[in-house]
Structures are given as C-alpha cells and as structure tokens.
Amino acid sequence: MSNPLVATVPAALISAPGSGQGKSLVTAALARLHRNAGRRVRVFKFGPDYLDPMVLEVASGAPVYQLQPWMTGEQECRWRLAEAAQEADLILVEGAMGLFDGTPSSADLAVLAGIPAIPVIDAWGMAQTFGAVALGLASYRDDLRVSEVIANQVASERHGALLKEGLPDSLSLFGCLPRDEALNLPERHLGLVQAGELDDLDARLDQAANMLLEAGLDRLPAAVTFRAEAPEPPPALLRGHRIGVARDAAFAFLYPANLDLLQAMGAELAFFSPLRDSTLPEVDALWLPGGYPELHGATLAGNAPMRDAVQAHHQAGKPILAECGGLMSCLTSLVDGDGVAHAGLALLPGTATLTKKLQGLGMQAWSWQGHTLRGHTFHHAAVETPLAATWQSQKQTGTGGEAIYRSGNLVASFFHGYFPSAPEMVAHIFTGTLTE
Template sequence: MSDERCAFILAGTGSGCGKTTVTLGLLNALQQRGKRVQPFKVGPDYLDTTWHTALTGVPSRNLDSFMLPAATLNALFNQQMQTAQIAVIEGVMGLYDGYGTDPNYCSTAALAKQLGVPVILLVDGKAVSTSIAATVMGFQHFDSRLRIAGVIVNRVNSDSHYQLLKHAIEHYCGIPALGYVPVTPEVVLPERHLGLVTARESHIDTRPWRDFAARIEQTLDIDRLLSLSALATLPPGEWPPLPAADAGKGLTLALADDEAFNFYYPDNLQLLENSGVKIVRFSPLHDASLPECQMLWLGGGYPELHARALAENTSMLASVRAAHQRGVAIYAECGGLMYLGTRLRDLEGNVHSLANVIPGDSQMGKRLTRFGYCEATACQPTLLADEGETLRGHEFHYSDFTPKQAAVMDCQKSRDGKILSQWQGGWQVGNTYASYLHIHFAQRPEMLHRWISAARSAG
C-alpha cells in the first residue's frame, strides 16, 4: 500500500472475544512492516493501553466520549495522527454497547461514526459454520449508517474451516472476510480482580508476540484491511482554551510511578508538560523521599498488592506528610487516595498504616464497590474544581474508604436519563485533594489552572 493515512476500529461482538490480543497482533505486524502506528482505546480503560504501549513503544491514547466533548476528542485524535500512518483503535465491550441502552452514546459504533473511520468486526469462529453469517448480518443491519468494512474471524484452527466461514459471510452479508486468527496458547494476557495485569508487571517476553504477528501475517489479508481503512480526512475538532505554554514554568510535579501506582492518561501528562510543568517520576515503594516539588500526583494502581512495602517505607510516608504540611499541591486518584489515608485493611485482614494526610481508612473487598461513569459536583472550592463545577470521570474499585471528615463533592451515577445512585466523595485537606474519580483534564482545562495556581500560592 502507499503511505496514505489509515485508521480503523477493531470492534467485537462482546467483551472477552479477543479484541486486545488481536489488536496487539495487528500492531506488531504493522510495525514489522515498518509502519508508524498509533494505538488507541475506546473508553476509559487503563490496562489495555499499557499493553499497547509496552509492545509498540508508542503511548496508547484513550478516546472517551463520556469525559471528553466531541470536538475535544476529535482534536486529540487529530493531534496524534499528525505523526502516524495507521491508527489502530481497539473498541470497548461489544460494538453497540455504550452507556445505557442508547447505542449512539459512548459506544464503539458511535465513535466510529464520529471519527469517520470504518469498523473491522471481530467474530468468534469456534464451533460454528453458516450461522456466523447471521451474527455478522445482525451487526450490519442494526445501524445502516455504520460502515462495517470487513470481518476477522477469531479462534479458527484450520484453513478449511475458515473457507467455510468466509463463504458464508461474503455470500450472505456481502462484506469481505479478511482472514482468521488461530488459537495461540503461548500468547496470554494475565488477569486479576481489576482486569488485565498491567504490562509493566508482567516482564513481557516479546518473542511470542512477534511470532504471533508473523503468524497472522499469513492468515489475515492485512493489505486489504489497510486499503479498506484509508482515512481521506480528519474529523473536525477543536481544543478548548488551554493553559499558556509558560503557565507552569518553574514548577515541578512529582509523579508516583511504580508497581503500585501507574494509572495515568498520557494526554493528562502531556497537557501538564505543555503548560510548562516539569514532571519528575518517583517510587513510593522504593525511594526514600520525594523529589523537590511544588506539585504531587498519586495516581491509581494496586497499592493493596504492595501495602506492606508501602507501609514499611516510613521515610517516604514522612516525606509525603511533610510535603502536605508545607502546602505542596497534592492530587490523588483512587489508589492514591488509599495511600493518603490513615490505614488500609487488606483482604487477609492485615492493617497497614499509611500517610494519614486524608484521615480515614480503606477496606479491601471481594466485590466491586463502585464501577462506571459518574459525575462529581464540587460543594466548595477544591484543588481542581470551584464550587458548583462538575467533573466527569469513572470509578472502578474494590476498596471502600471510610472518611473522618466531610466530603467535598456530590456524586451521582445516571443512565438512560435516570439517576441510579447518589453519594458524596472527594476530600480536601489544606492543599491536598483526593477522590476515587479518574478524570481526563482535557474535558475542563481550568482544572490545570487551579492546580498550578494552588502550587504557586503555596510556594
């Protein structure tokens, strides 16, 4: 193919159909062809993107229609496509699964139409023959405005079986079958309670993935896939007003980045750096103290798996407390909230003393405490939002936090126009703010202005 720009969304019939594995195989195969790929993930997921990034060396970007206005999301997509030849976008759940029952709200299908990119549908070929055409036809006719450009069949171990499936799809559905993906036991994505194990924890052996890419080069028609995915124009997009390039000049942000804390959207970090903030990474697990800083960010992750080591690193806990006491502008999300709390009780009943910056205790559970998109409206001025301002984000946690002071955010979860639940969350102590909510700064760049301003006022 030529060097024209291409983009496609790999969508599935449902969760667990193999989207991440096949996405990783395609990314590897395209890179082995010398192509500049840009991985994306539909929705807020942190874990799939870590695998995209680890196996390509290219930071994967989230395209989240709940947190980001359409114009902003398109601008983010367009920005990354300036240096990429091919966008490989992994869908979320099933093709038409969004937030609630509206297939045009936060679904993979809705995003494909918004970006103007074709869908490649991944279907399961195990233990099926002509019936596979009925599955494909159902997805085709559910939304006539959506362009499903081709089909890939997963879990097929013989060419003769695939030829039967290919004939059924092309004869009854009139769209091309682009090949199949064989069962490959040596390529496995490990999982735990929050989903996939992060790529950085897995000490990835890239050889099986290279072999997998070489194998699917033989079973997929990648040339035709790319010819069907030519991107003639980029979607209309516009960034909201962003902080000036020197807004954060002279400020240093200490970023917790190790096995316990590593859930960050690359776009959030880029927005901070573009505003002049210097980011220095550190490890709450392994380092003795914080780097010199005026801002501190403790992101999400798995502090519960490292609670003993975090508690035993008393010099780092003391350093974080001292930073809080001198007014460093501290922001913590989810796992970071747990770390800033007083104690953490793990699943074995062991209690670990932590930073005690946000008075309260965390308790790990065996079931999700809260999951999904929600909105949080500030009841008072906070580090990121003024009173009355609303932030959109998502929560996904097995722990519960019992605070010893009043929360500062009114939170609610709605679906299909109905409020499902309401609660209070988010805690502000001095210049420190922590909550369970994961957010994308591009939805409201004023958050960065507030954080930077708080850091300067404390200095």
C-alpha cells in the first residue's frame, strides 16, 4: 500500500425518505449550481445505476463513479472519495431509494465515509408533519449525521414557513424548492431518459440551478476529512488485447470503473456504434453492454453489415461479453414494447421480449473458480431459448439469480458485472479462457 490520501472538503449525501422525492434532480442541480459558481464538483452515485450518473456527469462536468459497499467494496468507496477530495471543492453523493433502504443502504455508506446526509422530502400535502418525517430520518440511527433537510414541492412562502416551524430545534431547513416542472426530467421504463437524448439538458440544469440559487441553496455543506489507501494496481492480464466496446443510444450502460479497469489491465478500447457503423474495428474481443436495443430494434435489424461483422467475429471464436440489452440483441429476435419483432444478431437461439412487468431487480454475484464478480440485475424483458444456462448468478439475499449463457466464446446474461470486483475473472472472459 502507498501513503494514504488525506483531504478535507465539503461533502453531503443527498437522500430521501423514498424514491420519487426529487433527490436526483436536486443533486444534479446542486452540482450545476456550484460548478457555475466556479467550484470543482465531484458527484458519486450510491448503488448500481447507469442513468442518473449520465445526468450527474453533464451537471458536474466530471465522471460519476458508483459507490456501494457490497458491490464495489468498502475500501474502494473510501479510496474513490479520498481521491476525488484531492481536487474537488465539493463532493456530492446521490443516494438510492430511501435513506435506509437496502443492505447496505445509503445511510450505511454515509456512516462508512463520515458524510452527513441531507434528505430531500416531498412536502406536497404536508405542513407540520414534515417535521415528524424529518425527525424520524434524523433519529433513526445514532451513528448517522442529519442536521439539515431540503423541502421539495413547496407551494408558497407560507407553506415553507409552516414546514420550518414544524422542525425540531435539532434540525434546520437547508432550503425550500417550489413546485415547478423545471425540477423534473423525463423518464421511461428503466428510469431517467438517457442524458444524450435530451438536447436541452444543459438548459434544464442551468434553470434548475438558478431556482436553487434563488431559494438560497447555494451554501456549502459541512466539511469532511477523507482518508484512504490507494489500491494495488491490477495485473496486466489484457496487455496487447484490443476490445471493441459498443457505445451509442442503444448500448450505453457502462460503468467508468469497468472501462478504467480494462485499460489498467493493459487493454486498448475501441468504441463503435451498432446503430451507425457498418464495420467493426479491428479487435480481439467485443463488449455489448446494456442499454435500450428495444427502442432501436428496426435500426439494428436493418444494419445487415454490422450484423454480418459481429457474426463473423463470433464464428471466428473471438470472445464477446453481452450484458442485459447486449444479451437481448444476441438472440434470433427481439420483440419491442409494441409487440413488433425485430431480427437480432442470431448468435443465440431464442427471443427476447420486452415486458410491462419488472423481471429482475437487485444485487447479485457470479462465482467462478474462486473468483466472485459482483453486480446487479434490472430488466423489463424475458428470454425464451432452448439453451441451458452454463452458469447462474446468485442474489445477494435470497435464492435464484440470472441465467448466464455460453456459446463458443460468447458469454451473455441479464447480469451486469462490476469488473473491479474480480479483475482476473474479467480477463478470462475477454480472452476466451473462461472454462466451464
């Protein structure tokens, strides 16, 4: 281990009593507000999420990494925060779901890192009861610091005054946000619409930041001292390997930490678009990550040259990792939300069908020969295939998991892996040496 990284910087976990309270947009607006003020802002997202970080990255102007003590490991959580603190003027962490939801929860991360939590509470339809909700969040755990709250969906100055009056002396209002469409972003079945699909996202973020500024939410949170050891570099098991990574509106669910790890192990990354490109780059392996192939079924099906190139790659025995949307695109056909079937890459027999009901959600792990790749699953799709699963992931809690299929050197599953949790196993996937 090297000398520890130590730095002190204002920091806060932006959380809520539950989903739908407005914490995502508040976090993004706070990041943009302070960035517009000339501060260097680093934002992190608690838990597995691809969509919120896209917006947070645009808001802050810096990459957004995941922090989740079970998936990424406690030491990595401490290190990423301490590393960011070396250069940042402000660190924000967006929580997931409610403050105490999940194992571990957003609160667990806040305690681990010593960060105060600032809950965003939807005050619609509440007056003094707002204080009871805030007090409950603040007093539920003795080891968690909660001294300020943000009121969202506030109807008027009088409404805000009632909310403030209802707070106990131990709590104060960080600020009140009005009911305004500027504090909302469009959503679809997996969450927020991808940042790259919103042409006016910068304008929306600036407008939201100005609203926060007018509401007096431009104060910096309390300073936190971060301390951590830098991790040992991973083994250079991918030196000399060139990996093609699909990245466009259909395939965009990529953790920055996963890309960083591949490069740290010596891989060269070549990005390409299955939607727009007609040929593959010269690569040794392919990665088809998750995304929204079901929204682009006709375009993908109509790109015959790309389909031929991917099939030739597969037939040559070269490795492919296909995650979630990648799995869906690898089947013979893909049925979209309107019930329309589109031709897939036909690397695996069967059909992927978009469903209205959630089919998989939660933290999972895939164990192989002493290695454990941790990650998650989240999908509104079902697969029908005559193939038997070669492996199966396991839920963090409970039984069952996702089927992991293998055909030649293609590995495909709804399971999304967090690569730094098992570097050697990831190297075996991309070098085609993963034995059954």
